[in-house]
Amino acid sequence: MFHSVSLLVLRVTLRRPLNPPESVTRHGHVTRPKPGTGIKVHFKDSKGELIKIIEGNEGDDILSLAHEHDIDLEGACEGSIACSTCHVILSPEHYDLLEEPGDDENDMLDMAFGLTDTSRLGCQVILDKKLDGMVCTLPAATRNMFVDGKKPTHH
Amino acid sequence: MVMNPLKVAIVGGGPSSFYVASRLLSLVPLKSTQQLRVHVYDRLWSPYGLVRYGVAPDHPEVKNCAHKFDDAATDSRLKFFGNVNIGGPTTSSPSAISVPIESLLAKYTHLVLGSGCAVPVLHPELPPSERCIPALDVVHWYTNHPSKPKTPPIDNAQHVSIIGQGNVSLDIARILLSRPEDLRQHDIPERVLAHLAKSTVKRISIIGRRGPYEVAFTAKELRELLDLPGVVMDPLPSDILQPKEGMKPTRQQSRIVSLLQRGSKEIPKGPSEDFKSWSLEFFRSPIGVVPTRHSTSSNLELSLAHTTLDPNNKAVPTGATSILPIDLIVTSLGHRSEPTTHWYDPGLGHVRNVSGRVVDGGGNVLKNVYTSGWASTGAKGVLATTMMNAYDVAQTLLSDARDPVPETRSVMNEDIKETTLDELPEEVKRGLESSQVITHDTWKRIDDEEVRRGAALGGKERERMDWTEVDRYLQKIRVA
Numbered sequence: 001m002f003h004s005v006s007l008l009v010l011r012v013t014l015r016r017p018l019n020p021p022e023s024v025t026r027h028g029h030v031t032r033p034k035p036g037t038g039i040k041v042h043f044k045d046s047k048g049e050l051i052k053i054i055e056g057n058e059g060d061d062i063l064s065l066a067h068e069h070d071i072d073l074e075g076a077c078e079g080s081i082a083c084s085t086c087h088v089i090l091s092p093e094h095y096d097l098l099e100e101p102g103d104d105e106n107d108m109l110d111m112a113f114g115l116t117d118t119s120r121l122g123c124q125v126i127l128d129k130k131l132d133g134m135v136c137t138l139p140a141a142t143r144n145m146f147v148d149g150k151k152p153t154h155h
Numbered sequence: 156m157v158m159n160p161l162k163v164a165i166v167g168g169g170p171s172s173f174y175v176a177s178r179l180l181s182l183v184p185l186k187s188t189q190q191l192r193v194h195v196y197d198r199l200w201s202p203y204g205l206v207r208y209g210v211a212p213d214h215p216e217v218k219n220c221a222h223k224f225d226d227a228a229t230d231s232r233l234k235f236f237g238n239v240n241i242g243g244p245t246t247s248s249p250s251a252i253s254v255p256i257e258s259l260l261a262k263y264t265h266l267v268l269g270s271g272c273a274v275p276v277l278h279p280e281l282p283p284s285e286r287c288i289p290a291l292d293v294v295h296w297y298t299n300h301p302s303k304p305k306t307p308p309i310d311n312a313q314h315v316s317i318i319g320q321g322n323v324s325l326d327i328a329r330i331l332l333s334r335p336e337d338l339r340q341h342d343i344p345e346r347v348l349a350h351l352a353k354s355t356v357k358r359i360s361i362i363g364r365r366g367p368y369e370v371a372f373t374a375k376e377l378r379e380l381l382d383l384p385g386v387v388m389d390p391l392p393s394d395i396l397q398p399k400e401g402m403k404p405t406r407q408q409s410r411i412v413s414l415l416q417r418g419s420k421e422i423p424k425g426p427s428e429d430f431k432s433w434s435l436e437f438f439r440s441p442i443g444v445v446p447t448r449h450s451t452s453s454n455l456e457l458s459l460a461h462t463t464l465d466p467n468n469k470a471v472p473t474g475a476t477s478i479l480p481i482d483l484i485v486t487s488l489g490h491r492s493e494p495t496t497h498w499y500d501p502g503l504g505h506v507r508n509v510s511g512r513v514v515d516g517g518g519n520v521l522k523n524v525y526t527s528g529w530a531s532t533g534a535k536g537v538l539a540t541t542m543m544n545a546y547d548v549a550q551t552l553l554s555d556a557r558d559p560v561p562e563t564r565s566v567m568n569e570d571i572k573e574t575t576l577d578e579l580p581e582e583v584k585r586g587l588e589s590s591q592v593i594t595h596d597t598w599k600r601i602d603d604e605e606v607r608r609g610a611a612l613g614g615k616e617r618e619r620m621d622w623t624e625v626d627r628y629l630q631k632i633r634v635a
Contacts, residue, residue, distance in 0.1 A: 076223070076538055080216035085539045107375040110407040111537055141543050 026077050030064045033057050043071050046114075046140040050051045058129060062088060062136055063124035073138060079123035081105055086122035087112035094134035098125065114139040158556050160190035162571045164263040166241045168197030169204020170538060171528025172269035173224035174545030175552075180230045182191040182553055192576055193233045194263070198240035198248045199301055200593045200622060201601070204271060206538075208298045211326040212343035213333070215616055220538060228595040236583055242495050247273065247302045250622045252591055256412035256497055258580035264571050265552060267512065268497070268506050268526040269545075272490035272534035274473045276504075278318060280443050281486055286312075286454055287444060290323050290487035297330060299344045299619040312482035316457060318441055319487035320363035321371035325380055327485060328359045332431050342609070342616040359433040360479065364440035364462050364470035367396055367412055373537075374410045378431065381418045389434035390419035399464070406517060436479075440470060445482060453480035481493045490534040498524075505533045511548040512555075515564065522563035525552055590629060601625055 018048065032038070038055025047049055054069045063086045066073035074085035081104045090098075095118035101109065105124050109115060122136070163179065165172045176193045183191045201207060203221050210217045227233055240251040241259065259266055275289035285308065292304035309315070309331060317324045330338070335351045363370065381388060395436065396412050396419075398404050404412065423430050439459040447453055448557070461475040493505030498515055500507040506526040507514045513524040527548040528541045536544075579587075586592035593601075601620065609615035620628065 021188070072544060074539075076220040076542065077216050078219040078222065080219060082214065082216035083538050085542060087539075103378065104375075106410065107373065107378065110374055110410060111539065113539065113543065115406070124282065 030056065030060045030068045031043045032068070039127045039129060040134075040135070041065060041127070041131075042135045043069075044135060044137040046138055048137065051138075056127045058127055060127045062067060062086075062125040062127075064123075065127075066136075071138075073122055075123060081108055081121065081124065084108045084112040084121065087115070087119060087138040088122045088125070089114075089116050089139055090120055090125070090132075091135040092118050094131050095120070097130055098127075112139070113141075156557060157187075157189050157567070159264070160192070160571050160573070160576050161265060161553075161556060162190075162192045162263045162576055163194070163265040163267060163552070164259045165193065165195045165267040165269050166259070167204060167268070167270035167528070167530065168199075168202040168235060168237065168601060169269060169271055169547045170206055170220060170268065171271070171530075171541045172204075173202070174542045175228060175267055175269065175527050175549045176233055177223060178234060178462065178546050178549035179228035179552065180227055182549065185230065185232070190573070190576060191232050194233045194579075195233065195237045196241060196254075196259075197235070197237050198245060198251045200237040200248070200250060200282050200625060201598055202235050202595070208300050209294060210264040211330060212297060212341040213329070213338060215342060218342075218539065222496065225595075225599070234594075234597065235593075236586075236594040237598060238591055239583060239586065241270075242493075245385065246298075247526045249301065250591065250626075252582055252586040254580055254582045256400075258582060260566050261568055262571075262575075262578055262580050264567055265523045265556075265568060266292055266525070266567060267548065267552070268524075268530045269528050270492065270496055270528040270530050272344060272492050272505060274491050274493055275486070276488045277493060278441055278486050278488060279316065280441050281484060286482065287484040287486070288320070290317070290485050291490070293327050293342055293485060297347045298344055299329065299347075299621060301622055303621075307485075308483060309356050310350065311355065312454070313355055314358045314360070314481050315356055315483045315485065315488055316360045316362055316454060316479060316481045317485045319371075319433065319489070320361055320435065321374065321487060321489070322373060322376050324361050324485075328361060328378070328433055328488065329380055331356050331359060332380075332433060334385065337384075340614050340616065342619070344619055345612070347380075357431055359431075360436050360481070361433065362436045362439050362441070362459070362479075365464060365468075366437045367391070367415055367435070368398060368402070368404060368408050369464075369468065370411060370435075371409075374407065374414060377411060377414050377418075381414060381421075385429065386431045386433065387421065387423040388418045389432060391415055391437075393419075394435055427497040438470070440472070441484075443461075444481075447480065454482045455480070455484065456483045457484060464590075472561065492530050495529065498526075503533065506530045511544075511551050512560065519564040520560060520562070522559070522565045523552075523555070523567045523569075531610045548575075590633070601628065604628055 033055050040053055040055055043051040054080050056065045063075045076085040077083040105121050109119055172195050179193055183189050195447055206218055206221055238251045240253055241256050243253050275291040281287050295302055295304045335348055339348055440462050442460045443458045445456050447456055457479045459477050460472045462470040463473050465471045492499050498506050498513050508526045508531055511525050513521045513526050515521055525548050527545045605617040605619055608618035
């Protein structure tokens with residue numbers, strides 16, 4: 001079943017180095033569910049293009065899942081609510097299903113670039129069956145301004 | 156598309172530099188035929204810059220970002236060299252060797268200036284003295300910075316004023332008002348803890364020339380101060396917390412003002428003599444300081460002009476003034492880059508650049524010379540901002556290598572080959588031979604030893620070493 005689902009893997013410019021960094025396992029090691037049985041999460045880039053659809057287990061956090069699946073989401077403080085680098089924008093219907101962020105998380109969201117009404121820290125979004133089909137959109141990075149107006153080419 | 160070898164020298168080994176390095180290494184896979192080398196130089200013997208020497212001791216989680224820097228260093232194409240100052244001798248790092256920038260221009264194809272903003276902005280009316288010190292000196296004191304600033308005279312001061320209302324001010328207030336026993340498991344030197352135990356500081360006034368909606372600090376740091384045990388904030392009058400007519404506060408402003416409202420309502424439980432206090436003094440700007448003329452209990456008299464906001468939201472004097480008796484002044488007014496940094500612009504306070512590409516004094520964009528982090532933007536923003544900026548610079552560097560910007564001025568060596576790809580400047584080679592220059596592997600040994608010493612003191616995060624101890628330790632392990 002899994003093989004018949006076409007995964008649109010957009011070639012992103014970031015590729016993992018040959019030696020996977022230890023930090024991948026530092027914040028919550030995730031195990032992949034049997035294909036077809038997990039909670040589906042759609043990761044999109046800042047333009048709304050699909051990066052990939054992944055599956056996670058109940059209790060997995062979005063940041064750990066992103067790292068497991070090579071999605072370009074940073075987690076500088078490794079899930080300790082001390083930075084805003086894992087900021088993600090959720091589909092509104094799923095955002096509403098989550099508990100309100102606490103003061104700590106809101107303090108970090110204050111400083112997130114491109115904050116929206118359905119923004120959360122990825123490390124604090126814990127998967128639950130009712131979040132199946134949730135869309136996580138990576139926020140826009142800084143404006144890539146170039147002297148001559150050219151855009152970066154993908155590697 | 157394979158281009159000529161990319162041999163990048165990065166000046167400064169703080170977060171922006173390591174994020175640039177890490178991104179370059181990710182964007183050029185290890186197995187690619189594209190040759191890449193990234194050499195990171197720091198004038199201090201350890202890497203990490205502000206992550207090690209700026210983050211407050213009681214904020215250990217912020218320092219987790221260093222794990223990613225260590226991971227980048229496991230890539231054989233990255234090298235770190237500590238104790239290397241690009242420039243002449245510096246009191247910021249007495250143990251550093253000096254390497255002229257010409258040596259980097261000659262040995263590398265690309266240069267990234269990531270040397271931050273290490274010079275405190277001083278107040279024209281408050282010249283530095285025994286009892287008027289820049290906030291950076293306090294931060295360098297509690298982080299054991301190699302510049303070895305004087306110990307702040309907090310054992311002989313009851314009322315401290317901090318000029319400036321940013322996170323550095325709140326960090327210092329929090330460290331000075333915390334109970335030493337609450338700090339002792341953190342990454343704070345033993346002798347700093349010993350000095351804090353002797354502190355006579357009872358009150359801290361944090362002074363700013365604008366109001367609650369213009370503060371530069373963030374909610375987290377304010378919340379931490381409000382939650383400190385045994386410490387109470389002076390209530391703020393409600394009129395000062397009202398937004399200006401027609402103003403729509405941002406989310407951040409609203410949350411901060413809510414916290415100030417909450418803090419203003421709190422009543423301390425217990426006798427007031429046991430409590431330490433702090434206050435935010437808004438719309439006050441220092442105009443001078445004199446030693447106390449009358450025999451009072453304070454050391455200084457700080458003259459303050461009262462201010463209000465003009466239509467452009469700038470602070471302007473009202474004409475009223477007052478005097479604040481105070482024992483110690485800490486100025487926390489921001490930072491700028493070292494004026495000796497190449498292509499530094501005094502008008503900007505950082506390196507002259509457009510989108511990270513360095514521009515010389517004649518207005519020419521320099522080929523293959525970039526700047527990232529605070530050296531590029533000035534001292535503002537948090538780690539996330541720096542990271543995004545660094546990733547942009549890495550991207551720009553590679554795009555430009557593929558697709559050069561027209562009409563640039565060349566200063567780098569564009570003729571690096573396989574044979575010279577790993578060549579180091581002579582001074583660095585000599586420094587490595589004499590064990591003055593510290594590699595990443597050597598740093599990890601020192602890192603482990605600091606953690607070991609901390610653990611030996613009873614569950615402490617780490618106990619920092621200074622250069623003399625580091626040198627002694629390295630000699631010991633070399634012999635072993």
